[in-house]
Amino acid sequence: MTQLTLDFANCFADRVSGHGLDAADFDAAKPQLVELTQRLNDSRGTGSERWRELPFDPMRSEHINAIKALVEQLRPNTKNLIVLGIGGSALGNIALQSALNPATYNLQPREQRNGPRVFVLDNVDPQSVGTTLTEVRRSDPGLERTVINVISKSGETAETAAQFLIARALLKDALGDEYAKHVVAVTDPSSGTMRRICDAEGYATLPVPEGVGGRFSVLSPVGLFSAAMCGIDIAALLDGAAAMDSRCASTDIAENPAATLAWVLIELYRKGKINHVLMPYSNGLYLLADWYRQLWAESLGKRVDVDGREVFVGPTPIKALGATDQHSQVQLYREGPNDKVIGFMEVASFADDVTIPDDLPAEAVEQLSYLAGSTLGTLLNAEMRATQYALTDSHRPNFTIHFPSITAQHVGEFLQLWMVATAYAGLMLNIDAYNQPAVETGKLATFGLMGRDGYEHWKAKVLGEDGG
Ligand code: PA5
Numbered sequence: 001m002t003q004l005t006l007d008f009a010n011c012f013a014d015r016v017s018g019h020g021l022d023a024a025d026f027d028a029a030k031p032q033l034v035e036l037t038q039r040l041n042d043s044r045g046t047g048s049e050r051w052r053e054l055p056f057d058p059m060r061s062e063h064i065n066a067i068k069a070l071v072e073q074l075r076p077n078t079k080n081l082i083v084l085g086i087g088g089s090a091l092g093n094i095a096l097q098s099a100l101n102p103a104t105y106n107l108q109p110r111e112q113r114n115g116p117r118v119f120v121l122d123n124v125d126p127q128s129v130g131t132t133l134t135e136v137r138r139s140d141p142g143l144e145r146t147v148i149n150v151i152s153k154s155g156e157t158a159e160t161a162a163q164f165l166i167a168r169a170l171l172k173d174a175l176g177d178e179y180a181k182h183v184v185a186v187t188d189p190s191s192g193t194m195r196r197i198c199d200a201e202g203y204a205t206l207p208v209p210e211g212v213g214g215r216f217s218v219l220s221p222v223g224l225f226s227a228a229m230c231g232i233d234i235a236a237l238l239d240g241a242a243a244m245d246s247r248c249a250s251t252d253i254a255e256n257p258a259a260t261l262a263w264v265l266i267e268l269y270r271k272g273k274i275n276h277v278l279m280p281y282s283n284g285l286y287l288l289a290d291w292y293r294q295l296w297a298e299s300l301g302k303r304v305d306v307d308g309r310e311v312f313v314g315p316t317p318i319k320a321l322g323a324t325d326q327h328s329q330v331q332l333y334r335e336g337p338n339d340k341v342i343g344f345m346e347v348a349s350f351a352d353d354v355t356i357p358d359d360l361p362a363e364a365v366e367q368l369s370y371l372a373g374s375t376l377g378t379l380l381n382a383e384m385r386a387t388q389y390a391l392t393d394s395h396r397p398n399f400t401i402h403f404p405s406i407t408a409q410h411v412g413e414f415l416q417l418w419m420v421a422t423a424y425a426g427l428m429l430n431i432d433a434y435n436q437p438a439v440e441t442g443k444l445a446t447f448g449l450m451g452r453d454g455y456e457h458w459k460a461k462v463l464g465e466d467g468g
Contacts, residue, residue: 002404048434050211055242078116085151088214090122092223114231143174155194240412248420262424280345281322289319299433342398353377
């Protein structure tokens with residue numbers, strides 16, 4: 001069976017001189033990496049690391065069965081699926097749709113699609129939300145064939161709560177009491193504001209499993225329900241994640257992709273490569289880089305370490321798209337400050353490759369004949385190889401994640417790889433990869449500015465009216 005492979009050769013000093021790592025240092029780090037692997041193997045499935053068991057039974061079967069039952073019931077009559085959520089409750093959903101369904105999915109006729117049209121609102125941009133809801137309302141059939149998938153562990157996230165109140169009112173207006181049958185909520189199974197609403201209003205629910213944080217939840221019902229509604233093979237996703245997880249549990253470090261990835265990136269960070277670019281050569285995989293940005297930034301960007309010392313650590317994750325950003329960012333990556341490591345994502349075989357015709361305009365045969373009869377996939381991958389070469393030639397460290405093809409299995413591998421690598425990186429940096437204290441202040445201040453009871457002092461602080 002094919003699997004994701006990683007190539008770090010261009011991160012080492014023999015390729016990028018003093019900007020790279022020393023192979024001897026990797027060998028010297030192996031005992032420490034074995035120890036970290038053992039620590040992670042011991043703590044998996046407990047505390048904040050319960051996400052690691054999502055691809056395995058019993059959670060796997062529980063989730064697949066519950067999702068399957070709802071999908072069988074809802075999918076035949078659903079034309080529109082609107083996903084409400086933000087951050088960890090949206091990025092995984094968007095990435096899965098974009099990677100595993102065609103870019104034209106929503107435009108295809110129903111008989112060609114594997115499920116309803118899907119709209120993930122994510123932000124509270126009024127124009128984007130407004131036009132999406134108008135489109136759904138005006139479609140024929142419209143709200144009577146629409147399902148709202150609201151995803152919020154707490155139910156108190158301002159953006160999701162606002163989206164939910166708007167969508168709920170629309171549905172209620174159109175469908176009366178029946179509206180509740182059009183809502184599937186993914187939330188805390190036992191407590192929280194959303195749970196109380198679900199219990200009172202009778203929505204179908206799926207769990208955000210206990211101890212699974214937003215950015216580690218894509219392989220739970222948070223990401224899997226909307227994926228399954230739209231025909232994505234969620235069992236294959238979990239198979240891929242499970243297979244990658246086994247590789248990442250290995251104490252044979254050279255065979256452990258997550259340990260190696262985390263070591264390379266954190267060591268390069270310590271050598272001043274503080275910007276970590278992920279650059280898929282595939283539009284479908286581009287939004288996986290968005291998902292990665294949240295995971296890497298929110299998990300590793302921390303003021304204090306686990307001993308309470310101020311450390312202000314964290315690489316800055318950046319996304320770029322090949323070949324598009326060769327005409328934009330690569331100038332900077334190659335000649336600007338040598339403070340980056342670039343991660344390429346390569347697809348060996350595209351499902352729908354496009355052949356370039358060999359019918360050339362007579363005026364340009366000499367200039368364009370190299371393209372004739374080739375394919376866009378071949379051109380895209382040649383551009384990736386060329387950029388790898390150019391960056392390496394300029395001593396810019398870079399690595400490659402190689403997808404044999406874009407399938408649910410390989411996307412599952414990719415997701416688990418980065419989540420386990422994040423767990424390693426957290427240990428290496430001696431920080432808590434699972435909290436996000438810095439995003440709380442913004443949330444509380446928003447409550448204050450929006451007039452929530454009990455948060456008046458936040459409003460006063462923001463407006464500088466607290467005398468402080
Ligand atoms: O990663 C995270 O924890 C966040 O991005 C959350 O997922 C996001 O803030 C949404 O939270 P909630 O699910 O409680 O609405």
